[in-house]
Amino acid sequence: MTKKYDYLIVGAGLFGAVFAQQAKKNGKKVLVIDKRDSVAGNIYTEEVEGINVHKYGAHIFHTNDKEVWDFVNSFATFNRYTNSPVANYKGELYSLPFNMYTFNKMWGVVTPEEAAQKIEEQKKSAGITEPKNLEEQAISLVGTDIYEKLIKGYTQKQWGRPCTELPSFIIKRLPVRLTFDNNYFNALYQGIPMGGYTKMVENMLDGVEVKLGCDYLKNKSELDALANKVIYTGAIDAYFGYKLGALEYRSVRFETEILDKPNYQGNAVVNYTDAETPFTRIIEHKFFEFGTQPKTVISREYSSEWKLGDEPYYPVNDEKNGNLYAKYKSLAEKEKSVIFGGRLGEYKYYDMDAVIASALALCKKELV
Numbered sequence: 328m329t330k331k332y333d334y335l336i337v338g339a340g341l342f343g344a345v346f347a348q349q350a351k352k353n354g355k356k357v358l359v360i361d362k363r364d365s366v367a368g369n370i371y372t373e374e375v376e377g378i379n380v381h382k383y384g385a386h387i388f389h390t391n392d393k394e395v396w397d398f399v400n401s402f403a404t405f406n407r408y409t410n411s412p413v414a415n416y417k418g419e420l421y422s423l424p425f426n427m428y429t430f431n432k433m434w435g436v437v438t439p440e441e442a443a444q445k446i447e448e449q450k451k452s453a454g455i456t457e458p459k460n461l462e463e464q465a466i467s468l469v470g471t472d473i474y475e476k477l478i479k480g481y482t483q484k485q486w487g488r489p490c491t492e493l494p495s496f497i498i499k500r501l502p503v504r505l506t507f508d509n510n511y512f513n514a515l516y517q518g519i520p521m522g523g524y525t526k527m528v529e530n531m532l533d534g535v536e537v538k539l540g541c542d543y544l545k546n547k548s549e550l551d552a553l554a555n556k557v558i559y560t561g562a563i564d565a566y567f568g569y570k571l572g573a574l575e576y577r578s579v580r581f582e583t584e585i586l587d588k589p590n591y592q593g594n595a596v597v598n599y600t601d602a603e604t605p606f607t608r609i610i611e612h613k614f615f616e617f618g619t620q621p622k623t624v625i626s627r628e629y630s631s632e633w634k635l636g637d638e639p640y641y642p643v644n645d646e647k648n649g650n651l652y653a654k655y656k657s658l659a660e661k662e663k664s665v666i667f668g669g670r671l672g673e674y675k676y677y678d679m680d681a682v683i684a685s686a687l688a689l690c691k692k693e694l695v
């Protein structure tokens with residue numbers, strides 16, 4: 328019996344939208360569903376006071392992958408936004424990522440040699456040769472002072488765990504530079520889609536059948552009956568009814584405010600890196616698009632442990648969760664007509680460009 332669709336795509340986020348776009352282009356019949364009433368998953372943006380608000384957290388597109396860059400540029404025009412967050416440690420302001428401005432402010436050093444020497448001294452006196460966790464990795468990259476003021480408090484708030492219990496790869500996301508380059512990313516290409524991410528995803532889904540407010544796991548058998556294959560981008564543990572236990576996620580709560588002034592903090596991202604401030608950062612959305620509106624919209628980000636019913640944001644990729652994920656993954660491999668993808672489907676701290684690359688790689692295998 329032939330089914331109505333070739334693919335049922337569960338989740339209208341980036342992974343699902345890319346797969347849907349490519350599948351449709353290849354003549355496949357696809358249906359995209361999402362339990363939310365909006366497309367674009369966590370990159371969803373919504374206009375408030377003429378400003379595109381990143382409702383589920385700030386997203387800054389950056390990539391080294393020319394194919395991915397060309398791909399996204401065929402659905403949106405990207406502006407020249409370059410991420411340069413400011414760290415606020417008890418009222419002291421530092422440049423991020425860690426660069427000569429940061430080292431000068433922290434130690435008064437002027438040359439790259441002096442900065443390198445200072446880091447080396449601090450690394451030596453901490454006695455670290457082979458970093459075993461995030462704390463040791465951070466100290467060996469930037470020394471104790473920067474670790475204490477700009478990393479420790481922020482990371483512990485963000486992950487709800489001490490830095491000694493976190494994997495070191497998390498901190499490797501941040502560049503350390505002995506130059507005066509404030510660009511947070513090393514990527515060759517960077518920007519924000521003008522008009523918002525929602526519009527970009529809508530463009531990807533142009534002509535694709537999308538059903539919103541549709542919960543796959545609650546209606547699984549009827550929905551499965553519609554398609555030959557399922558692309559599932561929800562949480563992998565939820566798919567299996569958490570039968571091996573729940574994977575841990577960090578969730579984020581946003582306190583968003585409209586302020587009757589044009590400029591609150593002068594930058595899109597200000598991180599509060601001390602342990603006492605309850606939020607991790609404040610996003611001032613207009614600055615992602617060089618907004619000149621009379622008002623401004625800010626979001627304070629509060630990080631929390633995920634519990635059932637919350638939105639999962641960040642997978643906690645430590646050893647314990649890695650082992651549990653491996654078990655779910657082997658169950659997933661036995662589901663012959665289901666493909667798991669994306670940040671939640673693969674339980675992976677993916678950046679947007681890597682999500683797109685992985686969706687495109689799947690398309691090359693699958694859509695032949």
Ligand code: UDP
Nearest residue numbers: 414477478481482485497498500501598600
């Ligand atoms: N981080 C930090 N201080 C900062 C910013 C980031 O220590 O001011 C660390 C922290 O451990 C965080 C990691 O770097 O989890 C990655 O930060 P990034 O801003 O890349 O995370 P995302 O934007 O994905 O939340």
